[in-house]
Amino acid sequence: MAGDTRWSSHLRSVSSLIKIFGPACEVLLKIIDVGTTSSQRAKADSVYQVMTSVEFVFILHLMKETMQIIDHLYQELQSKSQNILNAMNLVSSTKASIQQYRGDKWDDLLTNVKSFCEKRNIDVPDMNTRYVERRVELLILGSPLDPRAARESFRINDICQLVNKFYPQDFIDFEKEQLEIELNHYKHNVVQHSSFQALSNIFGLCQWLVSTRKSTIYQLVFRVIVLVLTLPVSTAATERAFSAMNIVKIRIRNKIEDEFLMNSLIVYIEREVAATISIDSIIDGFRDSKTQRVPF
Structure with missing residues (x-):
């Protein structure tokens, strides 16, 4: 089946791998432990590392969902007698189904992938939601x-x-x-x-x-x-930086040096943070950094 180039065979292969994912990983672990050659054990270890990554699981589930949507179209296009109008209608409906999946089912896909990984002790990194x-x-x-x-x-x-x-x-x-x-x-x-x-x-x-x-x-x-x-x-920071530059470096200050400009922009861009720092703390920090000729 895996060698078949037909789309449906790929769908069956992907679906089968999802169903037997656990036993397949156990076989790979067995080969890693008792493989007959070092090359065989190394290849098994390499495959196991890839399969137990969240990226592989995500792509595996995404392929299954996408192939299921396209499968009906593919089956009809493989038939010997084909009505062009019906084929075009199937193309349109398949495209609409994919678009609907992108809009309505994406969160469900992520939930399924996360659940699949948690049940099999696959680490799911923080996605910075x-x-x-x-x-x-x-x-x-x-x-x-x-x-x-x-x-x-x-x-x-x-x-x-x-x-x-x-x-x-x-x-x-x-x-x-x-x-x-x-x-x-x-x-x-x-x-x-x-x-x-x-x-x-x-x-x-x-x-x-x-x-x-x-x-x-x-x-x-x-x-x-x-x-x-x-x-x-x-990024948000660079967008704010360009906006701030129009305020800080105006026509009458067009020869401002880069270092002073950068310092001014930082204070303006991060003004929420700057507002929490008192002038007295700045003076104290400057005084403590090194000995000054003129005492405060």
């Missing part, structure tokens, strides 16, 4: 800016909420009010544009807006798009 939840929320709120999602549903409220929750320092209050108005014009004049229909990602959208000069007409929307586009390399 709070960070993941905020990152996922950010991606969900920013998804309407993606041309593919925008064509289906351009959710203005989500974009406004994105700005208020994640980029409050990049927009003044007046700009936040104007953003909603601008988004309504953007929805009718950009999303409905014929050329917009050919765009497939946010990066292409950004380039198209610049080339058509619509970025100057919808400056606030373009600013949000640029912020979302920098997500892979951005």
Whole structure:
């Protein structure tokens, strides 16, 4: 079965491995202890280390769920006589099922993986839930800016909420009010544009807006798009740093040295922490660090 290239055989293999996961691990442990050769024991140990990792368990369950969704489509496409219209309908429904799984069943998958690991004493590392939840929320709120999602549903409220929750320092209050108005014009004049229909990602959208000069007409929307586009390399700290730089290094202080600028930015960015430090403690710390010529 494992050598069969048909999709259903792979689904059966993955499902079987999940069912016999415990006995399979016991066999590997037996080979590690009493294997006939050192090479055999080393290979068994290597396989065992991979199988008992949370990454392997996660991929194993994800493959099973994905293959189950696609299996019906695959079975129909393998039939000798095929109706093209029915095949296209199956492709559409399969795509919709996968999308629904991503939206509604992801938490269930993570719960199943965690439960599976706990029953078999597989360590599940701390996933930093709070960070993941905020990152996922950010991606969900920013998804309407993606041309593919925008064509289906351009959710203005989500974009406004994105700005208020994640980029409050990049927009003044007046700009936040104007953003909603601008988004309504953007929805009718950009999303409905014929050329917009050919765009497939946010990066292409950004380039198209610049080339058509619509970025100057919808400056606030373009600013949000640029912020979302920098997500892979951005963090909350760097976003706050760029916003703070516009405040600290203004035109009349454009020759400020890097060291002084960095120190000023740290105090501004981490102002919540700085507020807990009293001036007296700073003076005491400076005095105790080394002997000063002028006593305090």
